[in-house]
Each structure stands twice: as structure tokens, then as C-alpha cells.
Amino acid sequence: MIYLDNNATTRIDDAVLHAMLPFLREDYGNASSLQHRMGRTAHQAIEQARQSLAKYFGCSPHEIYFTSGATESVNLVLRGIFDRYQSIGKHIITTKSEHKAVLTTLEGLEKKGAEITYLSVDANGNINLLDLESSIRKDTILICLMHANNETGIIHPIEEIAQIAIKNQVLFFSDTTQAIGKVQINYFSSGVDICCFSAHKLHGPKGIGGVFIRRKSRPIQIEPLITGGKQEKSLRGGTYNTPAIVGMGKAFEITNKNNIEVEKLRNYLEQRLTQEIEETIIHSQIASRLSNTTNILFKHVKSAELMPKLANIAVSSGSACVSGDRDPSHVLLSMGISPEDAQCSIRFSLSKYTTIEELDSTINEIKSTVQKIRNDSPIWQLYKANLLT
Structure with a gap:
């Protein structure tokens, strides 16, 4: 895992x-x-x-x-x-x-x-x-x-x-x-x-x-x-x-407050996912953020559909306290994110134990899974044809 x-x-x-x-x-x-x-x-x-x-x-x-x-x-x-x-x-x-x-x-x-x-x-x-x-x-x-x-x-x-x-x-x-x-x-x-x-x-x-x-x-x-x-x-x-x-x-x-290495790994994850998967957006990317945290939108890929397919990767769609809630994240909604996009967002949070090999495996699995979901999605096809926002 x-x-x-x-x-x-x-x-x-x-x-x-x-x-x-x-x-x-x-x-x-x-x-x-x-x-x-x-x-x-x-x-x-x-x-x-x-x-x-x-x-x-x-x-x-x-x-x-x-x-x-x-x-x-x-x-x-x-x-x-x-x-x-x-x-x-x-x-x-x-x-x-x-x-x-x-x-x-x-x-x-x-x-x-x-x-x-x-x-x-x-x-x-x-x-x-x-x-x-x-x-x-x-x-x-x-x-x-x-x-x-x-x-x-x-x-x-x-x-x-x-x-x-x-x-x-x-x-x-x-x-x-x-x-x-x-x-x-x-x-x-x-x-x-x-x-x-x-x-x-x-x-x-x-x-x-x-x-x-x-x-x-x-x-x-x-x-x-x-x-x-x-x-x-x-x-x-x-x-x-x-x-x-x-x-x-x-x-x-x-505890070590100097999280430079963790931040490098977080940035590596963000860079590869946004470059290798189209319509991938980092929420709050330009703001001051924790070095270990990134919240990523995979356009028109519901997190409730994506996460169960990532059998060996533990990520979340928001706070653990509300992860069983089907409503979109109240945090993302408060930022003006649409309910649709909020439900297509996943939080990744790293630690001192995270390795670059783990991130490489994660990136590869997410790429293939997102592609499969989108290939089978009429909504994605409509979006690509500029018939849906």
C-alpha cells in the first residue's frame, strides 16, 4: 500500500x-x-x-x-x-x-x-x-x-x-x-x-x-x-x-519543521500529473500551502469512481471526518469551486516516509486509471467536443 x-x-x-x-x-x-x-x-x-x-x-x-x-x-x-x-x-x-x-x-x-x-x-x-x-x-x-x-x-x-x-x-x-x-x-x-x-x-x-x-x-x-x-x-x-x-x-x-525534501516530492507529483494528464488542475497552487499537501482536480473524473480503482494507493477526497459524505467538499465549495469539480478532486498528503518510487508508481496508476474512466465517459466526450463546460 x-x-x-x-x-x-x-x-x-x-x-x-x-x-x-x-x-x-x-x-x-x-x-x-x-x-x-x-x-x-x-x-x-x-x-x-x-x-x-x-x-x-x-x-x-x-x-x-x-x-x-x-x-x-x-x-x-x-x-x-x-x-x-x-x-x-x-x-x-x-x-x-x-x-x-x-x-x-x-x-x-x-x-x-x-x-x-x-x-x-x-x-x-x-x-x-x-x-x-x-x-x-x-x-x-x-x-x-x-x-x-x-x-x-x-x-x-x-x-x-x-x-x-x-x-x-x-x-x-x-x-x-x-x-x-x-x-x-x-x-x-x-x-x-x-x-x-x-x-x-x-x-x-x-x-x-x-x-x-x-x-x-x-x-x-x-x-x-x-x-x-x-x-x-x-x-x-x-x-x-x-x-x-x-x-x-x-x-x-x-518533529522536523524543515520539510524541504517533502515539498520537493509534492512539487514533483504536481508537475508530472499536470503535464501528463490533460485537464488536471492544482487547487490553490499559487497560495502559501503546507509542504506536504496538494488537492488536485481531474476534470470530469469523479473521485468516488477513481479512488476505488486505485487499490494500492491511499488518498482521500477531503477530510477524513467527512469522507463518507457524498456531498462535495465544503472547503472547495467555499473557494468558489463548482460542485462538479469539487467531486472530481483528490487530496494527496505526503510524509517523511514518502519516496519518489512510490510517487512514480502512483502517477503511472492514476494516469492509466483516469484514461480508462474518460474513455468510457460520455460526459468526457461531450466536454472534449466543447459541448460541455
């Missing part, structure tokens, strides 16, 4: 797995049981992981909180901020191209009285910063904009967005899940107030993630989503998943 779906999840790094194993077999104590050695060993390992994440974000270990992953973190932040700040306002700003974890959660908050402004994006997926600033109201409590889009790889200028938020005294929350390990940035210095992340996007284990919450002179108030014990300063109750936390700490330690 050639795996080119790394924005959905990644292969766990051997060093990460080795770091986790002792806490699955020998040091399996509950990290909250400080009365005995095994509990203290687990606790110390968790705090070491917290320090590793803090070093990555450029913040204090006290500003890192563990959750089960980015989706829980999104819910924690959006629901928790709304519950605590309703007396100040109920207005939140986001974009139409955010991850479904954000959009679905905000839809739920709208039913509770939240007022959401959904910013439009241009044909490349970028937001207009003037539109953002003009959307801020006296009752705006939060700006929620992702750092990098999971489907197109578009990178938003969060440092500039943070300055707008600071100027207008509004909290800024960014879903940094896809950007972690791929974009060179110091999140603390960027000015963002809150970030969320998941380990399994950077060769760590599934089921673990967290949030960075900036410590300010006026502490950011977030209502807990999961209550129980006093873990994570009572922000997130529940027994610590020590092996996963240790694995995430190791993944952050060894």
Missing part, C-alpha cells in the same frame, strides 16, 4: 513507539496515584512530555493541557469560551472553510444563542484581513481561524490575525492541528491566545492531543467540557493516558 493520506493520520514513528512501550508494560501506574513509585514515575513522564510540548510552542509548561485530541480540544475551547463569556457577548468569527469539528460545534452554539460570522475565502482559500477586522463588534468574544487547512494546505497568516485580535481586545483561537511539524513558527511569539493539536498528525499515537492556553494578566476563562477529577487543573477530568502522552511528547521532540 502506498500511503498518501497523511493529513488524515500518520504512521507512528519508531522512536515514539519505543518511548510508549514501558508505560504499557512496566510503568503502568496511574499518574494521579502519587503515593507509590509507579504512580510517581508516570506523573514525572507526563510532566516531561508537557515540557517537550511547551518547548515546541515556546510557552510555559503550565500553559499546556492534555485532551483526547483536536476535536475534543475544539469543543472544549468553543463551548467553554461561549459558556464563560456570554455576559460580555455572544459573537464569534470564523470562516466557511474551517474543519468540520469547528463548524459543527459552532452550529450547535448557534442553537444556544451564539451569533457566528462566517468569513468568505477567495479562490485560493485565503481570507481578507480587512473583512476580518471589519467583522469585529463590541460583543465579539472570539476569533476562530485555523492555521492550515487540512484539505488544501492553505496557510493563514495567524501572526497578522493575532495582531488584529490584540488591537481589538478579542481572544484568538487557532486550530493548529495540520500546521504542527510543518510550519516554522513560535506560537507563543505569534500572539495567538489558544491553539489545539493532535499527536497522530505528526507520527504520534491516536487518541491524544491538547491545547495551549496563554496565561494573561486577566486569565482566559474556559468552562470544562469533561468534569470529574482535578486533572489538568480541573479543566479536563479523567485518568491520564500516560503512554499516549509520553508518545506525543516524543513526537513533538523529534
